[in-house]
Amino acid sequence: SQKIEQNSEALNIQEGKTATLTCNYTNYSPAYLQWYRQDPGRGPVFLLLIRENEKEKRKERLKVTFDTTLKQSLFHITASQPADSATYLCALRLNTGFQKLVFGTGTRLLVSP
Amino acid sequence: GAGVSQSPSNKVTEKGKDVELRCDPISGHTALYWYRQRLGQGLEFLIYFQGNSAPDKSGLPSDRFSAERTGESVSTLTIQRTQQEDSAVYLCASTFGKNTGELFFGEGSRLTVL
Numbered sequence: 001s002q003k004i005e006q007n008s009e010a011l012n013i014q015e016g017k018t019a020t021l022t023c024n025y026t027n028y029s030p031a032y033l034q035w036y037r038q039d040p041g042r043g044p045v046f047l048l049l050i051r052e053n054e055k056e057k058r059k060e061r062l063k064v065t066f067d068t069t070l071k072q073s074l075f076h077i078t079a080s081q082p083a084d085s086a087t088y089l090c091a092l093r094l095n096t097g098f099q100k101l102v103f104g105t106g107t108r109l110l111v112s113p
Numbered sequence: 114g115a116g117v118s119q120s121p122s123n124k125v126t127e128k129g130k131d132v133e134l135r136c137d138p139i140s141g142h143t144a145l146y147w148y149r150q151r152l153g154q155g156l157e158f159l160i161y162f163q164g165n166s167a168p169d170k171s172g173l174p175s176d177r178f179s180a181e182r183t184g185e186s187v188s189t190l191t192i193q194r195t196q197q198e199d200s201a202v203y204l205c206a207s208t209f210g211k212n213t214g215e216l217f218f219g220e221g222s223r224l225t226v227l
Contacts, residue, residue: 006155034215043117043204043218044156089155100169101146101216105155 002027004104006090012110019077021107023090026071028102030092033066033073038087038106047088048075080111115139119205119219126195127227134190134222138207145188146216147180148204156204162188195226 005024013019023033032051036044050057050066050073057064063076077084089106118137126132138145147159158172162182173179177195182188192199202223206216 032214041220043206043220044216045218046215049214091156100158100161100172102158103148103156 002102004028004090004092004102006088006104006107008105008107010108010110012112013080015081015111015113017080019080019084019109019111021075021088021109023073023075023104024071025092025104028071028092028094030068030094032093033064034091034093034101035062035064035073035075036089036091036103038089044089077109080109082111082113085109085111117205117207117217117219119203119222121222122220123223123225125225125227128197129194131191131193132195132224134192134203134205134224136188136190136205136207136219138186138188138205139217141185142207142209142217143185144208144210145182146206146208147188147190148206149174149201150204150221151201159190159203192224195224197226200224200226 003026034049035047037047038044048057048059048064050064052068061078065074087106087108089103091101091103093101120135143164145162148156149159150156160180161169177193180190202221204218204221206218208216
């Protein structure tokens with residue numbers, strides 16, 4: 001069956017450290033992968049997109065890697081801040097059929113001062 | 114407004130009643146999505162509209178759920194004979210074109226079925 005897996009346990013880190021979140025998928029052939037941030041009671045907000053032929057993408061303190069052999073994406077936040085505390089969702093855009101975006105369940109990040 | 118607008122933001126209803134949720138996408142966005150998010154869960158795809166093409170309804174959980182979109186404007190998600198398991202936040206998102214990047218989400222409509 002098709003699955004997108006993100007760590008359901010919250011990730012707790014100290015301010016200033018690098019947070020690394022994982023997204024694994026099975027039985028999908030994504031055209032690209034996206035990461036979103038969701039704060040409590042709000043809709044998700046887009047952060048980064050990485051295509052199947054790209055290995056790494058950066059934006060300010062954010063870095064995303066995409067390994068289509070391992071079927072995994074890693075999302076890094078360097079020099080983390082308490083304001084980075086939120087739930088982070090990965091989403092796959094499928095290669096075939098309708099262009100729907102399929103989401104993982106998200107991982108909650110808590111950055112302590 | 115500049116963003117995706119959803120109404121109502123909160124809806125409490127009794128089991129068995131029908132509800133309508135509305136989404137106003139960003140002007141010019143041809144694609145529109147509905148997702149459901151149960152408490153503490155991820156986003157569950159419901160339906161996708163792209164321009165005047167037939168919608169992808171593959172995520173609708175039962176025939177009690179339906180959605181319409183007039184052209185490239187407002188969409189309405191209707192849930193008939195609501196059940197307690199329908200309680201969730203219903204999120205709408207829009208984007209421009211077919212092979213695009215980011216989705217722009219509204220703040221959601223929180224539905225509580227008593």
